Amino acid sequence: MMIRILLLPVGGRPEVRNINPDLESQQAIVGGLIEHVRLDGNLILVVNEEGKCIGLKPNRALRDKAGRRFDVVVGDAFITRIAGPVVEDYVDLTDADVAHWSRVFERPLPEDHPAVEPDAGFVAGWQD
Secondary structure, X not given: OOEEEEEEOOOOOOEEEEEXXXXXXXXXXXXXXXXXXXXXXXXXXXXXXOOOOOOOOEEEEEEOOOOOEEEEEEOOEEEEEEOOOOOOOEEXXXXXXXHHHHHHOOOOOOOOOOOOOOOXXXXXXXXX
């Protein structure tokens, strides 16, 4: 079974691809361990979990709903849709998903962009 994804290559425009949803195929795309970042509803951005630590090149800016940049995606990444509560249960992106996220992530960041936002705060802690 293949699924339809939106690939976000470093330095390139978004591309629709059909991939095998197995772990090895996902790791091959992102170049290592995978991490899921929820975008909206059932849409997931799949990135390299260690990308910043191993010095992957900046790819795309992540922005909040107000348009403020809060993080940077590094390395190749892709967007997929999940069928339900199980994150690994991937299904095809719709045409509307592809159109919307291709616009959102149309422009890659320049290679010399910092991989960490300078004004990004870090809060550590836990709740009882």
